[in-house]
Amino acid sequence: MVKLILVRHGQSTWNEKNLFTGWVDCRLSDIGEKEAARAGELLKEANLKGDVLYTSKLSRAIQTANIALNTADQLYIPVKRSWRLNERHYGALQGKDKAATLEEYGQEKFQTWRRSFDVPPPVIADDSEFSQAGDERYRDVDPSVLPKTESLKLVIDRLLPYWQDEISKDLLEGKTVIVAAHGNSLRALVKHLDNISDDDIAGLNIPTGIPLVYELDEKLQPTKPAYYLDPEAAAAGAAAVAAQGSKK
Numbered sequence: 001m002v003k004l005i006l007v008r009h010g011q012s013t014w015n016e017k018n019l020f021t022g023w024v025d026c027r028l029s030d031i032g033e034k035e036a037a038r039a040g041e042l043l044k045e046a047n048l049k050g051d052v053l054y055t056s057k058l059s060r061a062i063q064t065a066n067i068a069l070n071t072a073d074q075l076y077i078p079v080k081r082s083w084r085l086n087e088r089h090y091g092a093l094q095g096k097d098k099a100a101t102l103e104e105y106g107q108e109k110f111q112t113w114r115r116s117f118d119v120p121p122p123v124i125a126d127d128s129e130f131s132q133a134g135d136e137r138y139r140d141v142d143p144s145v146l147p148k149t150e151s152l153k154l155v156i157d158r159l160l161p162y163w164q165d166e167i168s169k170d171l172l173e174g175k176t177v178i179v180a181a182h183g184n185s186l187r188a189l190v191k192h193l194d195n196i197s198d199d200d201i202a203g204l205n206i207p208t209g210i211p212l213v214y215e216l217d218e219k220l221q222p223t224k225p226a227y228y229l230d231p232e233a234a235a236a237g238a239a240a241v242a243a244q245g246s247k248k
């Protein structure tokens with residue numbers, strides 16, 4: 001049995017402002033930093049030790065992992081980072097206020113863009129202030145594979161090769177793997193691991209900063225349901241994410 005620990009980054013400054021974020025590189029808010037430290041305390045209390053850390057290329061996931069591992073006295077573990085763990089690219093919605101978008105386009109369109117399986121928002125223009133065209137953190141990636149918008153399905157398409165080629169290999173070697181990533185890239189991974197249907201995944205929201213632990217067999221199938229290290233806080237956090245569209 002091997003352990004996989006998923007952590008969504010703590011609250012970001014754009015989560016706090018209720019803006020669609022995607023690939024925009026905002027940092028953790030003060031609350032987010034506290035959530036990250038709490039994630040580290042939870043790891044320590046549960047005596048969970050990572051052998052390797054995976055993060056996206058986005059600062060909020062990297063900050064969360066650093067703060068959590070610092071708190072858990074595990075800053076020494078090796079780190080691998082990939083754009084394939086990035087948040088879903090939110091296309092032309094990046095930088096827009098969620099409540100204002102809901103108001104402007106109505107509940108159905110808003111929910112389709114936000115939680116449907118395979119409908120991406122409109123593509124972001126390269127000259128938008130919220131575009132990542134030319135961002136040097138992706139200089140090692142073929143520009144033609146970098147997205148300008150994504151549905152959850154497209155996130156799964158770019159994440160699964162990395163899961164299979166990199167993360168799975170470490171797990172199959174018996175390593176405890178920590179993945180610090182994002183609401184929608186983790187929804188993509190959870191959908192795969194728990195075999196959730198395209199319809200049902202719409203109802204799944206991942207709370208910020210609470211480790212979710214999977215115990216996997218030799219085929220990397222869960223041996224029991226994954227569990228949050230603080231289930232009550234996780235339930236409240238997931239409900240808050242679900243309600244974000246209606247918040248002022």
Ligand SMILES: O=C(O)[C@@H](CO)OP(=O)(O)O
Pocket residue numbers: 015019020021022023087090114183184241244
């Ligand atoms: O804005 C985003 O990038 C994501 C995560 O914060 O939001 P949502 O939960 O609306 O998909």
